[in-house]
Amino acid sequence: MRKAPALLLSAGLLMATLTGCAPTSAADACVPTAPDGAASKLIDVSGSFGSAPTVEFPTPVKAQETERTVVIPGDDDGPVLTAAQSIRMSLAMFDGATGDPIPGATYGEPAVYSTAQLNPEITKALECVTPGSRIAMTVPQGNQAAILVADIFDVFLAKANGADRPVLQSGLPSVVTAADGTPGLTIPKSDPPKDLAVAVLKAGDGDTVSETSQMVVHYTGALWKERTIFDSSWQNGSPATFSPDGIIPGLATALTGQKVGSQVLVVIPPELGYGDQDNATIPANSTLVFVVDILGTLP
Incomplete structure (x- = not known):
């Protein structure tokens, strides 16, 4: 991914809260904060x-607030951006004073962005978009405005939305979702399973994860023995992107074949995790617990 211009990113990766929309599957029920x-x-x-x-506008463009105009409407039945989540988009940025393209921000291949990492004003302009949308935005920059045009290819889920499923195997951690x-995890004080244990807590009906899929996920990772969390994308503020061939074997096995929209509980024995080697805050021979929400896949 190309290095993003400073305007595009939120200082300090502040969480951007989309305040104008109530969660919905219908785009026309979502009301964006940024006006047309x-x-x-x-x-x-x-x-x-x-x-x-091709973008043209009279210069200079001045804007006291962020505005947005839908140039090409997206899919009315597609997922709607209503929360701190991820999107895949291509965008171009221009100097509102001169009309010149901003270096490093010319239109290119689509990339995944978390709305938690974007400049909050850009996030505001993207509220309620659906895949297939082209949006023109004006974002205040001092006395002038930056001009952005974005094509939205994918809007990924904010959380797993599949049907709840009972956990049939006894002795596994319990999960309560806010x-x-x-997710909140309660890990038993008993010994962990000796073999890989996988429980689908929510069964999605989206695309199937293959061995080569790039996934957009939210996850929480915990240590069974210590009953502590060692990593969490929820705490980090944005979803993560990875593929089965880039993660530990137990997690790759558990997620391959699952569907987008699913929430999966995985208990991984040491030999399918990091084995007898320490890894950062994970001690050697640790049994790992993961709760993973599969939010989408990349083409």
């Missing part, structure tokens, strides 16, 4: 979705 205003309507955008746009999707 006079400044954003000055941006003339031509070209087809998925290709570099309203925002964050």
